[in-house]
Amino acid sequence: xxxxxxxxxxxxxxxxxxxxxxxxxxxxxxxxxxxxxxxxxxxxxxxxxxxxxxxxxxxxxxxxxxxxxxxxxxxxxxxxxxxxxxxxxxxxxxxxxxxxxxxxxxxxxxxxxxxxxxxxxxxxxxxxxxxxxxxxxxxxxxxxxxxxxxxxxxxxxxxxxxxxxxxxxxxxxxxxxxxxxxxxxxxxxxxxxxxxxxxxxxxxxxxxxxxxxxxxxxxxxxxxxxxxxxxxxx
Amino acid sequence: xxxxxxxxxxxxxxxxxxxxxxxxxxxxxxxxxxxxxxxxxxxxxxxxxxxxxxxxxxxxxxxxxxxxxxxxxxxxxxxxxxxxxxxxxxxxxxxxxxxxxxxxxxxxxxxxxxxxxxxxxxxxxxxxxxxxxxxxxxxxxxxxxxxxxxxxxxxxxxxxxxxxxxxxxxxxxxxxxxxxxxxxxxxxxxxxxxxxxxxxxxxxxxxxxxxxxxxxxxxxxxxxxxxxxxxxxx
Numbered sequence: 228x229x230x231x232x233x234x235x236x237x238x239x240x241x242x243x244x245x246x247x248x249x250x251x252x253x254x255x256x257x258x259x260x261x262x263x264x265x266x267x268x269x270x271x272x273x274x275x276x277x278x279x280x281x282x283x284x285x286x287x288x289x290x291x292x293x294x295x296x297x298x299x300x301x302x303x304x305x306x307x308x309x310x311x312x313x314x315x316x317x318x319x320x321x322x323x324x325x326x327x328x329x330x331x332x333x334x335x336x337x338x339x340x341x342x343x344x345x346x347x348x349x350x351x352x353x354x355x356x357x358x359x360x361x362x363x364x365x366x367x368x369x370x371x372x373x374x375x376x377x378x379x380x381x382x383x384x385x386x387x388x389x390x391x392x393x394x395x396x397x398x399x400x401x402x403x404x405x406x407x408x409x410x411x412x413x414x415x416x417x418x419x420x421x422x423x424x425x426x427x428x429x430x431x432x433x434x435x436x437x438x439x440x441x442x443x444x445x446x447x448x449x450x451x452x453x454x455x456x457x458x459x460x461x
Numbered sequence: 462x463x464x465x466x467x468x469x470x471x472x473x474x475x476x477x478x479x480x481x482x483x484x485x486x487x488x489x490x491x492x493x494x495x496x497x498x499x500x501x502x503x504x505x506x507x508x509x510x511x512x513x514x515x516x517x518x519x520x521x522x523x524x525x526x527x528x529x530x531x532x533x534x535x536x537x538x539x540x541x542x543x544x545x546x547x548x549x550x551x552x553x554x555x556x557x558x559x560x561x562x563x564x565x566x567x568x569x570x571x572x573x574x575x576x577x578x579x580x581x582x583x584x585x586x587x588x589x590x591x592x593x594x595x596x597x598x599x600x601x602x603x604x605x606x607x608x609x610x611x612x613x614x615x616x617x618x619x620x621x622x623x624x625x626x627x628x629x630x631x632x633x634x635x636x637x638x639x640x641x642x643x644x645x646x647x648x649x650x651x652x653x654x655x656x657x658x659x660x661x662x663x664x665x666x667x668x669x670x671x672x673x674x675x676x677x678x679x680x681x682x683x684x685x686x687x688x689x690x691x692x693x694x695x
Contacts (some may be wrong), residue, residue: 233610235469235610236470236473238472238473238476239470239472239473239608239609239610242472242607242608242609372634373476374473374476375473375476375633375634375635376467376469376473376610376633376634376635376638377634378634378637378638381634381638399609399610400606400609400610400611400612400615401609401610403612404610404612404615404638404642407642407645407646407653408638408641408642408645410645411641411642411644411645412641419641
């Protein structure tokens, strides 16, 4: 049977094998949510790049450049990392280059995987459907927060694991824990994410508008797949 | 207010500060549970050592040597890592040297902490009491499993966090997630730990006797503290 495993931080990735797997890269707040939104608004491609300097070079080649560091848009960049910035029909057909604190690096860390997809609540069911219809095992890579475990990416891992439960077995404790955590919190994800000390980190976002948007399920029915350095809609 | 943070794998420890904190090192299956049991049977001290060779050298100095690798007792060692092996009044007053796959290394990785205690369900409330009566913030270090996230250590972190909730704030997402996971599973910890694919790893234990013993709460009212290279009962 196909398996699902979950890597709760990119720093733990060396403990996992990716070569024979579909890697789902997740950075709910906000990189992968924003990328999926951009594809819903029909950008042609998204190139994840590691550094601000790499991104600036691509601007000269006609890319729309997207840069975020520590939750803030970077000076000289066309767009920051709020999904609302990508709800713009002028982006139709454009090529984007994207560098963010956690998400872009996470995508680039699994380029050895057989297939790479983006994970977000916004296209959760579309991803589950894709995974059911192919034959490989799955590794969910949580981008985390500055290398640490984070809750929203783990909740996504749990939501995806639950959807796949009848077709896949949970390969590791992290997947089992993520699924339990999602069961625990799913009746009120927003309330759960806002409560307690956790809200301190999220308060970095101007208001909770991005958070509320990013945890909506199945707003879009599409997937984003990585091929030869770029992400495309499928 | 004092804070609690949780490090879900020793590999993520460089992302945390320990110097100003009490570190609680947890390896529920089975190192810290066995060590607490040994103190309940009045061993004089336990010296955690990194390698089998270090341990063998201490045998020549009169130590009782305890060695486990991959869940199995090591040839030539006096004891393995099942808590039942330490329920022996002949160990009264003895000095033990202890090397295990995950637990010993985890203790040795936080020697910069202000104080180091062992964490186990067996002495959960005693540890909570100790922590309430002192003034430092707390870092729970889960020994994990071969560097990965593991569920029983995380459940312990959640149990301890819940007990401390009125006196400490949760500093990170991992603590919040651990507390939720514990709430989710606490009505039937044994059943939860045995279910699903997780049982495959635990099946390495001859039967579930060790598991059932190690998740009993408050069987012993003592703490184990690390000072100058050794653990002592307090």
